Amino acid sequence: MFGVLLFCVGCSSVGVEPWDRDLLSEDEMIFGSQPIKKAYEQHTYFSKEATSGGSGFSGGGCGCN
Amino acid sequence: MALATATTALLTGLAPQPAQAQKISGNIANLYYGETDRVTAIEPVINVNFLYEGEKVWSNKLVLDTLTGASHNGAVMSRNPQTFTTPSGHSDYTIGAGQVTLDPTFKDTRIALASSWSQPFAEDWEFSAGFNGSHEYDFLSLAVNSTVSRYLDRKNTKLSMGFSFEQDAINPVGGAPQGLSTMNAKVVNGSTDNKHVIDLLFGATQVMSRHWILQFNYNLGMSSGYMNDPYKFTSEVLAPTDPNAGDPNGTYYYDKRPDKRIKNAIFVDSKYHFGIYGISGMSYRYFFDDWGIRSHTIEWNHRYFISSHWYIEPGVRYYTQSAADFYRYFHVQGDVLPQYMSADYRLGKMVALTYGLEVGKKFGSSGEEISFRAQLYTQSGDSHPGSAYGNLTAQDLYPKLTAVIGQVIYKF
DSSP states (O other), rough: OOHEEEEEEEETTTTOOOGTTTTSOOOGGGGTHHHHHHHHHHHHHHHHHEEEEEEEOOOSSSSOO | HHHHHHHHHHEEEEEEEGOOSEEEEEEEEEEEETTTTTOOOEEEEEEEEEEEETTTTEEEEEEEEEEEEEEEOOOOOOOEEEEEEEETTTTEEEOTTTTTOEEEEEEEEEEEEEEEEEEOOSSSSEEEEEEEEETTEEEEEEEEEEEEEETTTTEEEEEEEEEEEEEEEEEETTTOOOOOOBBTTTOOSSEEEEEEEEEEEEEEEOSSSSSSSEEEEEEEEEEEEOOOOOOOOOEOOOOSSSSSTTEEEEEEEOBBOSSSSEEEEEEEEEEEEEEGGGEEEEEEEEEEETOOOEEEEEEEEEEEEEESSSSEEEEEEEEOOOOOOOBBBBTTTSOOOOBBBOOOGGGGGGEEEEEEEEEEETTTTTTTEEEEEEEEEEEOOOSSSSSSOOGGSSSSSSSSSSEEEEEEEEEO
């Protein structure tokens, strides 16, 4: 998947015209459209596991013992 | 004088005025997290976004986090009762024979505030900046962040670069213990210690087709300072040659970790729209750091609309991590103390699973929505490692953790 993405970034053979963005404009298709749910998940897993980051910054902002 | 006037005009122009917002949106939410016999957390959140002309957004969030219950203190379970001193040093608590070593004095309240501003600048460019502040009884965190994004190819490609700087002050109950000092002879470095975290985030989002979008991120995190857990111990146990081999001998060493850590996370996320059959999301993260920890995270969810307004969304998360180089289940009496040592279960080799189901209702086309999610989180490691001997072999050295998570989010 990573290789496909790197190859396709900037390629005009993938992608859509602006008038074909009907499905892509739905909330569920937008990265970052559910910030509260994502924040809850990140806080829970930051507190209980040794790893963080990836979808956002890795700093926790909490003591989380 | 002219420069001061111009600067004032510029800053005044940039200052957000809520009354001028074209639209106000946000979320009101609450989270319940409850572990079996351990920690319970309640976390209400309110978030308000002001949208201005020109796609400018001022986003604000207030979080309250209350924690109670009992937290694992790192000591091994024993066939005999064990007595521990509380972090304040003013009292003791006793753990019964064969019981998980939980500190029952665990209690904390956290309040956090975040605010950010984002807007386009120049054609196909976006900029955002924000700050976060978080305060709890023994911890203060302040952070600033900024991200720049560039769109390419009819906005089918988005490249992003972000930076965050976080400064933390740790003020543990009873003072910050010097790593590897013992519970009965606690050496305190001072009442407060510090650490900072610098984060860089590089991302690329690509529209693959009318139905499919991909995201790739690389996150580099660099931490420096006091990173010990001030409330965790490593048990010293009697040597294999002792008649009571494996029993704790009453010596407990405070957590000691390196004062630097470099973290790397490679993250890929995919969303695919199956039309009337719903929308699937799948992501994978590979993490590695200089503490020897490697982890893999795979997540999947599928949102299916059962009517024009109602949806259900099952989700699964699989997580596995290797142990930190300095993770120990215990320390053997007579062995040389290592430079770093921690028995914090969160640094051990483990597998965690999350199963969840979300149910939600959208209220027409206004964007208003309410959702409920219930999840079960389990975490398990090697309860009987090969290093166990004597009386340790009969003990569970990595007790399983189970938690129920409930979440409600109202979006307006």
